Amino acid sequence: MVELALAQTVVGDDKAANLAALRTAMRGASGARLVVFPEASMYHFGRPSDPLTPFAEDLDGPFVAELRELAAGHKAWILAGMFERIEGSSRVYNTLVLVDEVGEVRDTYRKVHLYDAFGFRESDRIAAGDGKTLSFEIDDVRFGAVTCYDLRFPEQMRTLAAGGAEAIVVPAAWLAGPLKEMHLSTLLRARAIENTVYVGCADQ
Numbered sequence: 001m002v003e004l005a006l007a008q009t010v011v012g013d014d015k016a017a018n019l020a021a022l023r024t025a026m027r028g029a030s031g032a033r034l035v036v037f038p039e040a041s042m043y044h045f046g047r048p049s050d051p052l053t054p055f056a057e058d059l060d061g062p063f064v065a066e067l068r069e070l071a072a073g074h075k076a077w078i079l080a081g082m083f084e085r086i087e088g089s090s091r092v093y094n095t096l097v098l099v100d101e102v103g104e105v106r107d108t109y110r111k112v113h114l115y116d117a118f119g120f121r122e123s124d125r126i127a128a129g130d131g132k133t134l135s136f137e138i139d140d141v142r143f144g145a146v147t148c149y150d151l152r153f154p155e156q157m158r159t160l161a162a163g164g165a166e167a168i169v170v171p172a173a174w175l176a177g178p179l180k181e182m183h184l185s186t187l188l189r190a191r192a193i194e195n196t197v198y199v200g201c202a203d204q
Contacts, residue, residue: 002141002165005029006202007037011044011173015055018042019066020064022080026070032199033101033138036202037080039094039111039148039173044204052125056085056092064097064105072103077138079145081171083126084110091127096171097146098136109134111147112156120175122149135165144197148172151187168192170201 007025010129014195022037030034042063057063063082071078077100084093096113110129115122124189133156134145142161146168151157168191174184184201192199 002033002167003031004169004200005032005035006169007035007039008203009041011038011041011204013044015043015063016051019063022066023070026074026076026078029076030074032076033177034077034143034169035074036169036171037078038202038204039096039171040083040204041080041171042082044105045173047155048120050125050126051090052083052092053085053090056083058085059095059105059108061085064099067097067099068103068105070100070201073100077101077106079169079171080146081173081182084126085109089125089127091125093129094126094147095129096124096134096147098134098145107134107136109145111150113150113151113153115175117149118175119175123154133163134159135163144168145181146170147154148174151184151191153159154191157191157195157197165187165195165197167198167200168179168195170199172201172203174203 084095144165
């Protein structure tokens with residue numbers, strides 16, 4: 001058994017404040033082997049017209065450096081979302097970063113399914129990943145991970161389950177709105193039931 005902490009932090013436009021929230025959450029998650037933070041934990045989405053490139057970072061930038069320090073300091077794995085810079089592009093990747101208990105970056109996942117729905121066009125500011133999925137093992141438990149809107153596409157989570165995932169975690173920044181919380185709860189339960197896996201969501 002792996003103790004899992006889902007850290008549902010509020011993310012704003014102050015990177016320092018967002019990092020402070022992560023540090024506070026890590027103290028509250030003492031004893032957890034894996035701490036999952038929301039999608040875009042580094043910096044919020046802002047308005048749909050706001051560019052994200054000025055705030056994106058490389059994987060060797062300060063946000064990931066802080067994740068590495070936190071993971072090593074608390075001896076826990078961390079999964080958190082950030083906006084990753086793309087050289088020469090006006091768009092960014094919506095990336096999950098996985099850091100192990102000694103502070104090493106183990107893997108990343110770039111969100112595949114972008115939120116182009118209900119009047120939003122995430123693809124105007126964000127580039128989709130290449131389809132590579134994220135799975136990893138902690139203490140003989142295999143995890144998979146998807147990001148937010150990916151949850152509406154059951155084939156991706158089915159692929160993770162077919163690959164041996166026993167639990168799937170979902171960092172999210174699920175938009176508020178009429179019945180949206182019900183949508184999220186229903187989809188999380190559906191993906192768990194149809195794949196016979198545990199599903200945990202860390203939402204903003």
